[in-house]
Amino acid sequence: QKYYHYVHLFLQVEQVRLLDRFSNKSVHGTLYLTATHLIFVESNSNNSASAGHEVWILHHHIASVEKLSLTTSGCPLVIQCRNFRVVHFVIQRERDCHDVYSSLLRLLRPVCYEELYAFSYNPKQNDQQREEGWQLIDLGAEFERMGVPCDQWQLTDVNRDYKVCETYPRDLYVPVTASKPIIVGSSKFRSKGRFPVLTYFYQEKKAAVCRCSQPLSGFSARCLEDESMLQAISKANHNSRFLYVMDTRPKLNALANRAAGKGYENEDNYSNIRFQFVGIENIHVMRSSLQKLLEVTGTRSLSMSDYLVGLESSGWLRHIKAIVDAAVFLTRAVTVEGASVLVHCSDGWDRTAQVCALGALLMDPYYRTIKGFMVPATDASYYSIRGLYALRCDQLDGDPKEVSPIFTQFLECVWQLTEQFPQAFEFSEWFLLQIHEHVHSCQYGNFLGNNQRQREELQLRERTHSLWAFLMSEKRNHLNPFYSPAYSEAHPVLEPSTLPYHFKFWRSMYHQFDRSMHPRQSILKTILTLKENSRKAESTLQALESRLQQLGVVPVATSDPPAPPPTRDQLSNSHSLPPRPDSLILGAPINHKEVQRHEEEDEQEEVGEEATESTDTERTVEGSSGTESRKQSYGELEGTYNSDLVKEEPAVVSLEFGVARMTC
C-alpha cells in the first residue's frame, strides 16, 4: 500500500502522459494531488524495468504552472520547479487539466508561515531529539573555536532587543575598543542599521573579516562614530597598518547609490583604509542570468555554437567567477597580508554573505567538513545576519523582483571549488544538492524566516525540525570518498584558480532530474562502491577472526556480528510518511535508507533486472544510441556490482553494510 492511498487526495487524474524533456519518450500514468505533494505514478506497463516509477513534487518546490493550448493528444501542463525539475504532462481531458491547474494554484501559495510544510512535517522524533538537532549549531561555540572573544574582540549586548538593528542577530562580536555610542552612531550611518560586526576571525594572523551594509554617505556626508568604528577594527589587528574595505558591487552601482543618499566610504575620511570594488552584479542581474542559462540548457536540440555562445551570453559562469574572485581576494588579504577586511554591498545580505561564507571556506578547513559546512552555510555568516532570505527564495508569495538565486550561486561556487580540490571537502556533490533541495522544500525550519528575531517569533526551534540533524544522520550518503584530512592539514588555505575554463556548467544541479543528461558511469558511484567493498571486506575479516576464535565452540549462526541498534531513521521510517521516493534526483550515490525500502517494494522487479545484466556472455549496452532503436539498459556499473552481491550469502552482511539490492 502506498502513501498516497492513505492521505487525503484532492484530485486523482487517470491517463496522464509524462513527456521527457530531451527525448521523444513518454510514460503513461496517474496524477495525484495531495495537500503537500503532486504525485505521478507510472502505470504498470509490460516494461518491467520502469514499472511503478514515481515522481513526487512538493508544492513548495513548484515555481510556476503553465497550461498550454490544447493539442490533439490532450492538454499540456508544464510545471517548473525551483530545484530545476521541469515536468511536462499531457492530460487527456481539458477539464481535468483545468482542475489540476486551478487546484495547484490554490495549494501553491501559502499565505502565512504556519502553512509551510516544516510546521506539519513530522519525522517522528521526540522533543529531545529535535532539540539535539538544533543544538548542532552553536554560534557561541563557533566563535570560541575561532578564538573569540579575545583581547581585541568581545561580545556586545547592544542588539539585545533587536533595537539597534532589527535584521541582525542578538549576539554580535565587535572590537573591544568600540564603545556603545560608537556602535549606535555607526549603525545610524549604515543602511538598515547594519553596522560592522565580526563574521570570521583568522587566528593565525589576528585578522578579522567583518561585514556591514553601505554607508549613508551620499555625496559628502560623514559620521565620526562610523569612522571610529572602522578605526577600531583596523587597530584590533596589529599585523597590518590598514583595513581593506571591500565593496562587492560594481563601481557604477555604488555611484548610483550615492544619489539616494547611500554610497561607499571615502578614503579621505577614513584613516588607513584601502577601498576596493569587486564588481559582483546585483540580484536582478543574477536572476535574469539564471533565467537565460536555463533557457539555453533547456533547449532540446542545440548546436554546439548555440550552446557555447548561449552559455557565455547568459553570463552565469562569469558571475560565479566574480564571486569566487572576490572570495580569493578576501582570502589573500587575510591569510597572506594579514590584513583585516570589511565587506559590504548595498544592504549587506546577499553578495556580502556569499563572499564572506566562501572566503571562510577557503581559509578554514573546518568549514569544508560536513559538520563545519553548516556554519558558513547557515547561521554564522549567512543566515542569521542575512535577512530577506525568505523573499530571495520565494517561500512566501512575495515580490517576484526580490526573488534571486543567491543561495544556489553560493552552493555552485562551493561545487566549482570541489571540482578543483577533490580531496579538500568531506562532502560530495550530493550533499550540496540535498541542501539545495531542502532550502526550497520548507521541510525543515533552518531556512525559514528573514532574521533571528522573526525566527524566534515563529518558534522555529520548538515547532520545526533541523535539516542538519537529518543530514548528519545520513552522513554516510554524503561523504566524498576522496576526502583526505591529511590534505587539509597540508593545505589549510585553498588558492583556487579562477581562469575561465575552471568554471563549468553544473550539470548535476541544473539537469538533476533529466535522466538522459546523467553521466553513464559515475566515478563517485564507482569509488563509493569500492569503499563499500573495502568496508565489507573489513567486516568479513572481523567475522572470520571471531569465527576462528569460536570455531568448534559456538554454532555458525551466532558468529555473525550483532546487528547494530536501529538508527533514528530506521525507526522513524516505518511509521512516518516515507520521504518522497524518486524525487531523489540523480540516483543518490548509495542511499542506504532508500535501499531498504526498495528491497521490500521491488524485490520481484530486480530479479528481472539482474537477469539482463549479470550474465557475462551477453552483450550489454551502456548509454543510449543516437537512434534509440532498441530497448536500452542503462548499465550503470554499480548495477552489476550489486547483482553480484545478490548471490552472496547474506548471513554476515548486517544492515549497516546494506548495499542496494541486498536481501538481509
Add this chain to the structure above:
Amino acid sequence: GEISSPTQDTNPSDHSELKMICFQQAIRDSDKEELQLLPNETVQDMAQDVTYFCPFTGALRGTVTVTNYRLFFKSMDRDSTFMLDLPLGVVSRVERIGNASSRDVSYGLVCKDVRNLRFAHKQMEDTLRKSIFEVLMKFAFPVSNGLQIFAFEYGQVFPENGWKVYDALSEYKRQGIPNESWRITKVNDHYELCDTYPSTLAVPVNIPDEELKRVAAFRAKGRIPVLSWIHPESQATVTRCSQPMVGVNGKRSKEDEKYLQAIMDANAQSHKLFIFDARPSVNAAANKMKGGGYESEDAYQNAELVFLDIHNIHVMRESLRKLKEVVYPNIEDSHWLSNLESTHWLEHIKLILAGALRIADKVESGKTSVVVHCSDGWDRTAQLTSLSMLMLDSYYRTIRGFEVLLEKEWLSFGHRFQLRIGHGDKNHTDADRSPVFIQFIDCVWQLTRQFPAAFEFNDYFLVTILDHLYSCLFGTFLCNSEQQRLKEIPKRTVSLWSYINSQLEDFTNPLYVNYSNHVLFPAVSLRHLELWVGYYIRWNPRMRPQEPIHQRYKELLAKRAELQKRVDELQREVANRSASSASERPGSPTRSITPVQTFV
C-alpha cells in the same frame, strides 16, 4: 637512461605545479636537475646567457643545450631551478624575430603540441659562429637536412618488445576470421593491389582475388572495401574503403556492386547495407569533378548511403590553429566560451563521435553491416572505424587492445603519419599536415570521461601517445604506410609500445573494470563534451591540477587488495580448521562466510 617526459616544463622544487597526468614522470624528473642523455644522444651545442620568455612567469636567463634529440634549457634565476626539456621533433618552425641592427637576436619556436616558445641571446661577436638556434634548426629538421631521425639512433632496450604487439593474422583470428563468409587474402602480399594497404586483408569468401583487382580499379588509390571488425554474434561487419571512382559521368562497376552485395550477404541477419560517407554531401559531390564521388543508390541495390558531415583535413588544421590561439599562452577571461566556439573544435569532435556512434548502433542494434569511406579512406575513415570498434569491442579498451587498434586501423591501413605530422621536415606550411590523429585521441578521451571505468588506460597514456607522436624518439609513428615501414622501422627503431608496456602501472586506470561484453554508446550531446584541458592547456601553470587524485584511487585500491588478501588467508585458515572439525559437526560451515568479490 630514463626517458623524461618529453614535453614538460619542470620546476623541481614545486610539486604542486606538477600536472596530474605526468605525476609519476614528474617525480622522477624532479630527482635530477641535469640533462640526462639518452643512449646515442650527443650534445651538439651549448650557449650561456640565453633568455627564455616564459609567457607565464616572465623572462628567465639560463643555459641552452641542443642535442641531436632535444633542446634543454635550465635557469637558476629564481629561487628554484627552472627547466625546459623539449624534443626537437615537436618543433614545427623556427623563426628569427627582430632586425639585424638590434643587439639581441630573438628566435621563436612554433611547436606542434599547442605552444610557442621564445628565446633571445646577444648578437654573436664572432660573425662566423652560428647561433645555437641555427644548430637547432639542423637537428629539428633532420629530413630536410639530410640527417637521420633520432629514432634510428636511439638504441634503448626494453624488457617488452612492442613490435610484437600486433599481428594481423592473430587479430583476425581473435575476431573469428577466417570463417564461412570471410577469408584472408594474400593478394596484397607485395602491396601490388594497393600500396597503402596492409599485406593481410580480410574479404568476402566468394570474391576471388582476380575480381578484387577489378574492384580496386574502381576505388580511389585501389583501396577496396575490406573487413575491419565483425560482430561476434550477428556477423554484421564494419568494412572500410575509399570513394568509388564515379566521376561526372556516373561511371559504374559491376564488380564493385557485386562486391558490396557480397559484403551484405555475408551477414544473414540483415538484407540491407549501410554506406557511411564521412564527408559532407557537398564535398562528396564536388569530388565527382576529380573522378571520385559516392555510391548511387540506383547502382547499389539494398544499400543506403548516409553522409556524416565531417570536414576535411584542411578545416581541421585551421580549427586546431584557432584553438591554439585561444588557449596559448593566455586565455581571454570575458570571451572564453565564444572564443572556444569560434574554433569549432568541439563541434568537429561531436560530429566524429556522432558518426562513430551511428556506425556502432547500426552494427550492434541494427545487426546491419556497414561500409565506411571518405575520399581516400585514411583520415576520417580511420577515425570512424576505430572509434566505433572501441565502442563495440571491449578488447580495444585494454592497453594492449588499444595498441592493436592503432596498429591496425591507423598504421597498417596507411594513415599518412609522416605527411600529417611532418616528422623532421621544415616545410611547416605543407597542406598535407593535419591533426586528424589528435582529434581521434581527443574523441577517445571524451569516451573515457563518459565511461571512467571502461578503459584500462588513463589520461597519461593518451597524452604520452600524443607526445611521442611528435617526439621522433620511437619508430611507431614514422612513415606513411605498412609498406614503407616494413623494411627498416622494426629493425632499426624502438616501438613506443616497448616503452609503454614495460611500465604499464603508470598508464593503468585504477578504476578499470573488465566487462568483456559491454558496448558503449556515449552521449554525443554537447552537454557531455568538453575541451580536453589537461592536454590543450597543460602548459599554463595555472592549469595545474590541485591534487594528484590518481594517487588516491591507487591508495584505495591498494587498501582493498590488502584486505582481500587478509580475507583470503583467513578464509583458508577457517576452511582448514573447519575441515579438521568437520567430523564433529555436520554441515559446511564455510558457507556462512561472505566471499568478497574482486571487481576491479
